[in-house]
Amino acid sequence: MQRPDGFDLDHHGDLEVGHGLVDLAVNVRTGTPPAWLVEEIAGSLADLASYPRQEPALAAVAARHNCEPDQVLLTAGAAEAFVLIARAFKTKHPVVVHPQFTEPEAALRSAGHLVDRVILRPEDGFVLDPRAVPADADLVVIGNPTNPTSVLHRADDLRELARPGRILVVDEAFMDAVPGEPESLVGASIPGLIVIRSLTKTWGLAGLRVGYVVAAAGLIEQLAAVQPQWPVSTPALAAAIACSNKRALEESAQAALEIDRHRAHLLDGLGCSAGLPGGAASEYGVGGSEYKGVETFGVARGPFVLVRVQGAAMLRERLRERGIAVRRGDTFPGLGPDWLRIAVRPDSVTDGFLKVWRDLLG
Incomplete structure (x- = not known):
């Protein structure tokens, strides 16, 4: 969805990836799905002649989040959830907090909603100020942690967004990549809250x-x-059950810790002091780099980092020529042509990327 303001809301990281390129553009954990999960999914294929029964999967997801099955709706990915929200609620003043994943706004606009935007500033570390959201907004969408900024908003700040007559949508697609999920609102008793x-x-x-x-x-x-x-x-229902059991939760928790370590290695290699909990360069985690023109903003907590670098569009193309794909940032409202999103990968992959990065930046 190319809008007159120039933002392509339908552009996603998978479009950056090409044959033979090292993928630092898509935010999917490497080495997945694990073999045990593939086996669980494959085992469901014997039941393909029957219509899907959701009850076991609803019970498994509800148990995982300590809620009731009637508080869970299974969807064909988070993208379908955004479409359902756009169809189900007749809003007068929907607001999307940007920069963030563009699918919610695209779904709302496709359903005929007139969408307002609240743009968080890099100089503030992309941190949410609840007062910036218009008081008359009757639907508010925000990601936590937010794609592409990687900022984890405080649950208390998100609670301030709730009010009578308002639907509050919190996209937690990356929350399980944060150790302990400290700011999650799943199961919180907040009127109008929808967590995805x-x-x-x-x-x-x-x-x-x-x-x-x-x-x-x-x-x-x-x-x-x-x-x-x-x-x-x-097969998707089988995956929902398998990813909600004790083994999966333990593996997910360990993966989140590994992502923390790999992200610290990436930021250190980029020469940026921001993005590390407790190690930000300023109140808002705004950090420069030893490489000219490279900056990060905010404290990164997701499986990706956002950087601003002079000549990012040309740098991205030169990285592709050297076999590496990163995500352009200029399709996200609130960002421009000097932004890149880089996925967190194991240190060995990151080291290969950093060598090329340093060569290109001189």
Whole structure:
């Protein structure tokens, strides 16, 4: 969806990846899905002749988040959840907090909503100020941690956004990449709250399309009313069950710790002092680099980092020529042509990228 303001809301990281390129553009954990998960999914194929039954998967996801099954809606990825929200609620003043994942705004606009934007500033570390959201907004969408800024907003700040007559949508697609999920609102008793989760990022299931919504039963009913019959396939339901058990939660927790370490290595290699909890260069975590013109803003907590660098568009093309794909930032409202998003990868992959990065920056 190319808008007159120049932002391509339908551009995603997978479009950056080409044959033979090292992928630092897509935010899916490497080495996934794990073999045990593939086996669980493959085992469901014997049931393909039957229509999908959601009850076991609903129970598993509800148990994972300590809520009731009627507070969970399974979806064909988080993207379907955004479409259902756009269809289910007749809003007068929807607001999307940017920079963030563009799919929510694209879904709202496709459904005919007139969307307002609140733009967070890099100079403030992309930190949310709840007072910036218009008081009359009746639907507010925000990511936590936010793609592409990697900033983890305080749960208390998000709670301030809630008010009577307002739907508050928090996209937590990357929350399980944060050790302990400290700022998650899943299961919180907040009127109008809708939390969206995805199994794509941590488990490498982008091709399977499975995610879910956690909200009050009444809101779930409204979303289900505009959802097609049998929206989630039998293999996707098997994945939802498998990714909610004790083994999966333990593996996910360990992966989050590893992401923390790998991200610190990436930021250190970029020469940036911001992005590390407790090690920000200023109140807002604004950090420069030993390389001319490279800056980070905010404290990165997700499986990716956002950098501003002079000549980013040309740098991105030169990286491609050297076999590396990174995500352009200028398709995100609030950013421009000097921004790049770089996925966190194991240190060995990061070291190869950093060598090329340093060569190109001199």
